[in-house]
Amino acid sequence: MNASFNHPVLIVVVPLLFAALCPIIGLIRRSLVVWLALFGTACTSFLALSLIGRVTPGNDLSYHLGGWEPPWGIEIRIDTFGLLMVCVISTLGILLVLYSWKYMERELPANRLSYYYTLLMLIYTAMLGFSITGDIFNMFVFMEIFAITSYALVAVTGEKRALRAAFKYLLMGATSSVCVLLAITFLYSVTGSLNMLDISNTLAELSPDYIRVALAALVFFITGFSVKAALFPVHVWLPEAHSIAPSPVSALLSALVIKMGVFGIFRILFTVYGPGFANETANWKSLNEVVAWAAALSILAGAAFAIAQKDLKLMIAYSSISHIGYIVLGICLLSYHGTAGGFYNVLAHAMGKASFFLVAGCFLYKKGFRRIEDLKGLGRSMPISSGAFALASLSVIGLPPSAGFIAKWNILWGCLDSRKYLFAGVVLLGSVLAAVYCLKVVYYLFFTGPRMRDTRIEEAPAAMYVPAALLSLGTLFFGIFSGLILPSLNSASRILMIR
Amino acid sequence: MSREAISILPILVIFMPWVSLIGAAVFGKRKPAAARAVYVGGTAATLLLIVPMFPRALEGLVIRKHLAGSGPGISLALRVDTMGFYFALLLAVMWLLAVIYSLGYIHGRQTRYYCFLALNFSFCLGVAFSANMFTLFVFYELMSLFTYPLIIHDETEVARKAGFKYLAYSIPAGAVLLAGVILQFFYGDTLAFLGRSTIHLSQVGKPILLVIFSIYMLGFGVKACIMPLHGWVPDAHPAAPAPASALLSGVILKVGIFGIVRVVYDVYGVELLEALGVSLWMLIVAGITIITASLFAMSQDDLKRRLAYSSVAQVSYIVLGLFLLSPAGAVGGLLHIAHHAFMKGTLFLCSGVIMHETGKRNISEMEGIGKKLPLTMGAFTVASLGMIGIPLTAGFITKWELGVGALQAHRPYFIAVLLISSLLNAVYFLPIVYAAFFKGDSKQAGFPRNETSKKMLVPVLAAGAFVIILGVFVTVPGLPYSLVKVVVGSVF
């Protein structure tokens, strides 16, 4: 048993440790909390990144908590997809904490700051735990943590509007949690197990009496996670919650939290049920088709609503609905290229959308502007933030050579692979619509307003624009060097489809 | 064809223009003189880096370099073949002329202008050196997007509208093109350009081949302004500053053409296109574009708008030549890429001089302007004659080759299109020349003989001289004809 044997669980436990330390340190010395949180996320990120290479496609890392072998105990099971999620969450975590340092100082009274960071560390714990667990009830527990913390984070400023948005979010979120819990009980009643792989094996030769229950469970799972992911008909909570929350929280919610819903859908559809589900492949496929349609509608509706928005953060929030659509569509195409593309978009969208929200936060912080029309000429007075926005918009639109393009390419490939030409058209139309709403902002930033020589440079603090700029550069980096991640995603997805 | 070499040179060439970009960022406002030196130096250095590849290009040797990517489909790779070299050389020469000219012409927002000029240069070179359709698409889209700041450089209401129209055409075209690339990837062998057909009738079937072909034509057709897709050209060209219009018309439209060339020779191949029977349709579309655009051109009073419509017509010559699918037709079409670039470049640069020196853009106000700007208008005259196709100019060579090509392809009636077009060219260019030199009062106030600054005059005269050189010393190695011969020789 070497030293790195416990890494999988440390990824979850270390941020929890720092979450528990935050309030205590906050009582001793408030200014230390942000550094503590920064250190905590950095440690987590290091642990997560150190797993790269230990997890290869088809060769999952399994860890039995308390030494109890599954299905009796809880298993942590890290596959390529979970690894990707963990790396994205923990690395983005550092940047968001860094950004919060200056931004939240202004938004929150000093005595609440340490609780803000506690909540932040808790939500990281939850998302990390959610991504790597191999147990559906454990998944539910972590889902509850990130749900509760995200309601709180939306409302953290205590403004009336924020409270209302958070309440709406809470109502829908709680309903979705109930759906998931119901589904888990259904599934447990017919399989007697909570471990994903064990359930999957049981489901493969499920007695015909129970197939109906299992299918109902599947429907409830999908419904529940769709709300968390904000797919089209159940997206109504998202725009308000994401636009009213403080910018780092918006970035967190858009870049990571809604991805958890998607990841849940993915886990249930592929890891738990899978193509071999009790010879009910036809049902499973048609459910996939339904979800894919919802995703396609999300792409178009989200983009169309985004175009209509006058408020920058609201526009970005609607754009998130559109992008969640891409990810889910990619996953539900039942082609391994689509799955790989969907997960590549998890990465691309996390970076691009986080950068968007962080830049919007810079504008709010420095100028107090929310409306897109007010952004005239900010490209000249806030060149780095605006440049980060422009660069990230390449990825959000899906223009080459950004990471968003690579994702879109693979999703399109998946569409062709499974002969769903209509969805290919939707993907292309979606990127044209995305170009409309993104370039509108870029246009206001750079091509209107006073001349260069008439403006003074008034950037936001470096702790705010640096994370945004890094994320934007990241979209470019992972667009050009897609070979770092995409091949392993591809082979992992292929294994998934064969199983 | 099979001989290949690996070299770092293409990467250097593509990134050389970034020197200008960095120069602009570093010196931009503080040291204008240094910045200008860097702009010109960066562009000239790029040209100097391209030239050493000439011997290999003439032999048909291919230089390859893989940049990045993740397996089939997604692969950024560079490859210099004769066609790419030819196009890159043209780009570099045109860019050098335009940058020198810009030094005298551009007065506001210089940093932004030169940055985007350099970026576009780099991306156009990327298109020229692409080793596969994926790379070509990447650079093409970047170029497409980064042309926008050049078009709305003046930030006037007209320019904004033109810019909007440009994006409204370009972005859907980009999406359509992406569909084409992914379909080709899905149904073809490979996205790589191998100088032969990489998609097969027997494997794919005719309908899908036709769909992919039409998608490609729609996608590239917007840049190549084939007739129903030309809408942005007459607005964008006049709105952009003159050197940018010269580049737009001279080479950026040709990037679309370059894409079509790749589709014709490296994706489908001549035999497959013949088997598909699409060439006649393309010829008809090109023919209609040539005649209709010329008619539109006649009715314009704004000089740059007239030139823009003329570009729409002229670019379709190239399409015509390509889809004649005969050796001489191909030579004519490919030659016209360069020949038209110099002719239309000259004309746009001249129009810029006129606007810069007299503030006039309408043809009706240009009577007697030749007396004030004799050298400029001299170059204008030469280029006009080239457009018409008078012997000893570049235009004549292409028209001749196109005519021969039409006969080779057994479609002689397209010679009639060429003749009508020449006639229309004469109708809308010669009156300008006539009015400039022979109308109006030479002692009219406001028109003293006063040529423009050297920075602008030299590129104008150089471009004008090229029109003659290309028409007279046709077969000198290094000039387009020698390169085009190699390209066509490898295909037919």
Next chain:
Amino acid sequence: MKKLFVILALAALGVVLLWVVGKMPEMGDSRTPDKTHVVPRYIEDGVKEAGAENLITDVILNYRGYDTMGEVAVIFSALCAVIALLDREKRGVSRSAVDASQVRSSRIVRVTVRILFPVIFLFAVYLILHGENSAGGGFQGGAVIGASIIVFTLVFTLIESTRDIPLTLRVILESLSVLTFLAVGFIGVFKGVEFLTYILPGLSPGVAGALRSQVFMMSIEIAIGVAVGAIFTSIVFAMIKEENFELEPHIPEP
């Protein structure tokens, strides 16, 4: 429109539930998967393997201790959320409507509570500590602690309660309970086995199974009890302030 949507959604839910209910495994049937797959081992080997006589405690604190750690984190998040959102306690002390001068419970109530409070509290402690062997445990005991403090608050006003159990103390207790859980988990890590494996520092795995587990489970039970008590108390305190609760003296009918 909204109502229609809600009705449709509920109808769909009802249809799915009706569709499935007939096929659900029979209640009380001992051959259904939920009783034959995982459970037998818990029942047969639970006491021996996991150490507690109460099988439920074995499952929630040992076999699935990680879930319980998650639940403690849920409680911790809830506390942080409540404090971050509803923290008016400091301001509220002076302006509270629940003031000793205005609200005064009757003497009977006060005396009763004064007598009952220690008893309730003691019962809570019993529940927590005896959770391993009989019904009860940290969650239940914590809830009783919370209830006792709530009763105390309702009778003796918030000012007194917050003086005795200030926010800071509750936060520290809550953090400490999470830390306790983690510390117990980390002992396994430092011994070179999995997280949350219960091994006493001096003993090797497998030795004196019941003893080693009991010590750890006891500490975790206590941590959970404290955490649950703290969260109950905090939510009620925060809510009282937030709503500007007007407490009228309750006079029982003669």
